[in-house]
Amino acid sequence: MPLFRLMGExxxxxxxxxxxxxxxxxxxxxxxxxxxxxxxxxxxTGKSLELFARLMTHDPPYVPAFFMAGQLxxxxxxxxxxxxxxxxxxxxxxxxxxxxxxxxxxEFLAGLVDL
Numbered sequence: 001m002p003l004f005r006l007m008g009e010x011x012x013x014x015x016x017x018x019x020x021x022x023x024x025x026x027x028x029x030x031x032x033x034x035x036x037x038x039x040x041x042x043x044x045t046g047k048s049l050e051l052f053a054r055l056m057t058h059d060p061p062y063v064p065a066f067f068m069a070g071q072l073x074x075x076x077x078x079x080x081x082x083x084x085x086x087x088x089x090x091x092x093x094x095x096x097x098x099x100x101x102x103x104x105x106x107e108f109l110a111g112l113v114d115l
Contacts, residue, residue: 014038029055029062036065040072048072056085061092063101070108079112086112 012020015038022031036051049072055065066089073082086109093102 015042029058033062033065033068037068040068045072045076056088060096063089063093063096063098065089066092067101067105067108070105074112083109083112 015035018031018035018038022028022035025031032051033055036048036055039045039048039051049069052065052069052072055062056069066085070082070086070089073079073085086105090102090105090109093099093105
């Protein structure tokens with residue numbers, strides 16, 4: 001439900017603003033990533049995972065999507081899927097030279113092994 005300003009103008013939610021920007025450029029990777037984060041914040045985990053999955057299949061795959069999807073799957077008690085996503089994410093991060101992301105996902109994955 002939109003919020004309203006004193007003068008009656010609707011104020012768009014963050015998600016609505018992102019969706020508006022995506023109408024102009026539906027393939028914008030970062031906007032799709034931020035929309036997935038917003039869906040997660042709003043409790044729409046299915047929509048969020050769907051967007052993360054699309055970003056993971058981009059060429060090249062969008063590495064942050066792997067980490068966020070792994071965290072989301074863990075919160076949903078889907079640890080086996082989270083492990084798989086994180087393992088793939090680590091591989092893609094290394095292929096793209098993103099050692100920082102690979103290290104973060106490796107650390108998170110190590111914590112899942114203990115569960």
